[in-house]
Amino acid sequence: MSVLQAVIQLSFWGPIILFTIGVPSVILNVIIFIGVKTFRQSPSSYYIVTQSLFDFGSLLLVFLQIFPSTSINRSSISCKLIIFFSRIVAPCALSFLGLAAFDRWACTSRSARIRKLSSIRIAHCIVSITVIFWSLVSILYLIFYDLIPPTYTCGLTNDLFQKITNFFLAPILGAIFPLIILIVFGILTYRNLHLMTTINGQQQSVPTRLSIWERQITRMMIIQTLLNVSCTLPQCIFLIYTIATVQQRAMKSLNQIYIEYLLAQLCGYIVSLDFASSFYIYFLSSSRFRQTTKMYLKRLLHLGNDQVTPFNISASTLPVTATKTHYRQN
Template identity: 90%
Template sequence: RIVAPCALSFLGLAAFDRWACTSRSARIRKLSSIRTAYCIVLITVLFWSLLSIPFLSFFDLIPPTYTCGFTNDLFQKITNFFLAPILCAIFPLIVLIVFGILTYRNLHLMTTINGQQQSVTTRLSMWEQQITRMMIIQTVLNVSCALPQCILLIYTIATVQQSAMKSLDQIYIEYLLAQLCEFIVCLDFASSFYIFFLSSSRFRQTTKMYLKRLLHLESNQVTPFNISASTVPGTGTKTHYRQN
């Protein structure tokens, strides 16, 4: 009840960080810092930890099947109609979409302004294109991975009154879909490295360089060095004088 909401919140915070670090405002760019990240992560974990405290009292094993379920009808309605759909699905999805659009707008504006300046080099322009490509792909993937779970939660809420009439096969199918949605969300958390690696040649070069340093695979460099014949022992000519 803590890990999954925190993970979805971190996706939204990552989208916010991408928007902040590409902003033209220096005040907004200051928000993209390690110190700010530590504070926000701590606040997020504390928020979801406090919000999950009622589950300790109103969530338990229910006989005769002894499966986990709610023991309080009011808290069950709050969870099904507010916590799960709004805070855990719809709100993170909206945050990803909004900050994804704002990040694309910042990058497009940055590229347009730099394109109008004559002092911008080709290398900088290529790097900005790679950054733009990476951020757009990651934002689209984040939204795509969060969308199935959001749709499933909306379906679950819409059919919550029919839970008692569902057949065993329908329950198994819904459980399978829930596991698939969670698996898709988990894939999103491991996708950043592969997105950066596949879409950025500079990132691939940097990764290759650090791997060589880590595994001590640096290529040997041969430095030319001229050695004169007079400095090599045994190559000089000797003159022998015969004494009469």
């Protein structure tokens, strides 16, 4: 198989595979983190739900590119709109993952002042500000992206904005900076969690049920951060390579251009794995999350016998109630 054939096959099957495994992940994330009361009380759950919605938007935009009628090169309007929305949903999804990492750091901090930053009200404000920020940045793409003759492929029409995109927006703001944020807050959260475990062990205290759930979510977010770093790192390396060889573009052969395009596709799909796999990571990394998911889905789908537990609880309390009544009568 030639490099060009590999590019064509990857362009067709890559979006289908990502969309197939990503949609169930998004749906289950929304159902579990909204439906389960314990998760719903955590600000990180709000970030996870909003991230899942924008993950679905990213996967949908990638999936639509396999259809000629919705291709990015179909018309000037489709070129502008697809680029515009892709520059909103993908950065927002990555930003919400970073905000969830920040929330885990604030939640596990020993400082009461920092712990106040972990709240639903603050999460609502930050999510709105993040969406507005990336929407304003994406307006520039809406203006400067269009079909470029003679090939009429979708691309930037402004040289200055193209340099800003190549040297700042794509590598720094879109890849390296979020990666640094995730690494820093992931390390700080792990440190806070380790200190919390050490202090509880020395004091021989029993953590509350809510704190146990908070620790589970924190571990899940740390593992999700490690996955995101692993998925984003190849793209960062490829962007650095692209910037370093931008002056040699005219000297590259056609086969070399195809190879670089294939590598760009692979890096893009590896990053998209993070959009499609969050629920699976949570499910595999936490036994408590697995149990909660199974119990909630059984109750939601009316599977199993839900009346066993209430009946046993009532039966077990009958002797106690009778004893108390007899005692009051005496």
